Amino acid sequence: MANAAKRLSGKRALVTGAAGGIAQATARHFAEEGAALLLTDLDSVGLEPIVEELQVKGASVLASGADLTKRAEVDELVQNGKKEFGGLDILVTCAGGYNAYANFEDINEDDWDRTIELNLKTVYLCCSAIIPVMKQAGWGRIINLGSLAGRSTSAGSSPAHYATAKAGVSMMTQYIAKDVAPFGITANTVAPGTTITPRVRNVLTPEKETQFVARTPIGRLAEPDDIAGVITFLASEESRYITGATIDVNGGRLMLT
Ligand SMILES: NC(=O)c1ccc[n+]([C@@H]2O[C@H](COP(=O)([O-])OP(=O)(O)OC[C@H]3O[C@@H](n4cnc5c(N)ncnc54)[C@H](O)[C@@H]3O)[C@@H](O)[C@H]2O)c1
Numbered sequence: 085m086a087n088a089a090k091r092l093s094g095k096r097a098l099v100t101g102a103a104g105g106i107a108q109a110t111a112r113h114f115a116e117e118g119a120a121l122l123l124t125d126l127d128s129v130g131l132e133p134i135v136e137e138l139q140v141k142g143a144s145v146l147a148s149g150a151d152l153t154k155r156a157e158v159d160e161l162v163q164n165g166k167k168e169f170g171g172l173d174i175l176v177t178c179a180g181g182y183n184a185y186a187n188f189e190d191i192n193e194d195d196w197d198r199t200i201e202l203n204l205k206t207v208y209l210c211c212s213a214i215i216p217v218m219k220q221a222g223w224g225r226i227i228n229l230g231s232l233a234g235r236s237t238s239a240g241s242s243p244a245h246y247a248t249a250k251a252g253v254s255m256m257t258q259y260i261a262k263d264v265a266p267f268g269i270t271a272n273t274v275a276p277g278t279t280i281t282p283r284v285r286n287v288l289t290p291e292k293e294t295q296f297v298a299r300t301p302i303g304r305l306a307e308p309d310d311i312a313g314v315i316t317f318l319a320s321e322e323s324r325y326i327t328g329a330t331i332d333v334n335g336g337r338l339m340l341t
Contacts (some may be wrong), residue, residue, distance in 0.1 A: 090118030091320040096169040098122045098162070100152055100210060101178030103130025105281020106229065106315075109308030110176055113316040115143035119174065122165040123147045126179070152179050152206035155213075162213040174225045174319045175214045177207045181283075182246040196245045203249035204256070211260055215269070224269035225319045230254045232277040232334045238341040241292070250275070254330045261328035270327040272318050277334025279306040301336030 097114050101107045102123035111121055115138045125131050128149025135147045146168055150157040165172045180203045183195065207228050218224025233242030234250025254273045261271040278284065278296050296305060314333050317323055332338050 090116075091316070091322070092174070093118035095119045095173045095319070096122070096165070096171055097174035097176065097319065098124065098165055098172050098210070098214065099176045099178065100124050100206070101180060101229075102134060102147070103127040104178055104181075105283060105308045106276065106279060106311050107176065107178035108134045109312035110178065110315050111138060111145075113309075113312045114174075114319065115141060115145070117316060117320070119319075120144035120169055121146070122161070122169065122172070124150050124152070124161055124179075126151050152210060153201045155209050158206075158209040158213050162210075162217060166217050171221050172214055172217050173221060173223060174227070175210060176227045176229070176315055176319070177210050178229050179206050180229055180231075180250075182243055184243075185241050186243050188244045191243060191245055199243070199245040200249050200252075203246060204252045207253055208256065211256075211271070215260070215264060218264070218269050219267045222268045224264070224267070225323070226257070226260060226264075226269065226271035227315050227318045228253050228257045228271070228273045230257075230273040230275035230330055232275055232332070232338060235275055235330070235332060235338055236341040257330070258328040265327055270318075270323065272323075272326060272328070273330040274311060274314055274318065275330050275332050275334070276311045277306055277332075277337045279308055279311055281308055296337075299337055299340055300334070301340065304335065306333065306335065 097119045099107050103125040123131050131147040135145050138145045150161045182199050230253045231250040233247040257271050257273045
């Protein structure tokens with residue numbers, strides 16, 4: 085395919101949580117569409133296989149480990165991206181998650197703080213560090229990862245701290261969208277339902293999987309590619325009139341809950 089036909093040609097993207105499943109599928113789509121990539125994760129060793137895979141295919145990829153709960157590390161990451169690529173046009177915040185399901189009364193304060201930090205503060209820090217860079221360029225795409233868990237209590241078996249943080253991501257993204265719209269920047273949330281990443285495959289029991297599929301009109305759980313395709317659309321010029329939205333990507337599960 086000629087370079088001109090690629091949807092992200094000339095764009096530079098920062099993708100967080102890139103040792104994880106949805107981020108890696110996104111990185112593959114972005115590289116295919118011509119973007120240069122800065123991949124980051126707390127687990128820097130976990131970045132190595134995807135970096136190698138994409139470099140072999142000829143993509144421009146940099147990797148940098150960072151703890152995104154720390155402002156100094158986020159700022160350094162964004163400044164390095166700006167220095168290496170000359171700017172950053174796209175942010176996808178996939179870093180997130182939780183340790184284990186617990187009923188509300190069994191969530192201790194440390195786990196509460198850690199989960200809110202990981203799912204909400206990291207998104208705040210990444211967005212606030214990158215917005216000035218995007219403003220300078222007069223163009224930007226922010227895509228934050230929410231969750232079906234942040235859209236409905238009956239989605240499945242997500243704990244309250246995680247669901248609360250993910251609902252917060254949708255609202256924070258609306259505020260960001262309102263503030264940055266005059267600068268050519270859009271900000272949206274993608275809220276996946278259960279997605280069969282390597283991590284989820286390891287923890288999902290056959291009973292849970294059957295239960296979740298039964299509640300999903302499309303009749304299967306999501307593959308990382310299902311989510312990455314939507315993220316890629318939101319990163320592209322084609323999505324220019326969408327901002328402040330939460331895009332539900334859950335095979336119809338939300339409408340039944
Ligand atoms: N997989 C699903 O079923 C699903 C469903 C709904 C929403 N989501 C959300 O989508 C996003 C991606 O999901 P996934 O399943 O691909 O994730 P994943 O668990 O595979 O990857 C998350 C990554 O975040 C990294 N991380 C953790 N703490 C960090 C920190 N302090 N700094 C930097 N990185 C850190 C981890 O090392 C991990 O590689 C997450 O935000 C998740 O909550 C996932």
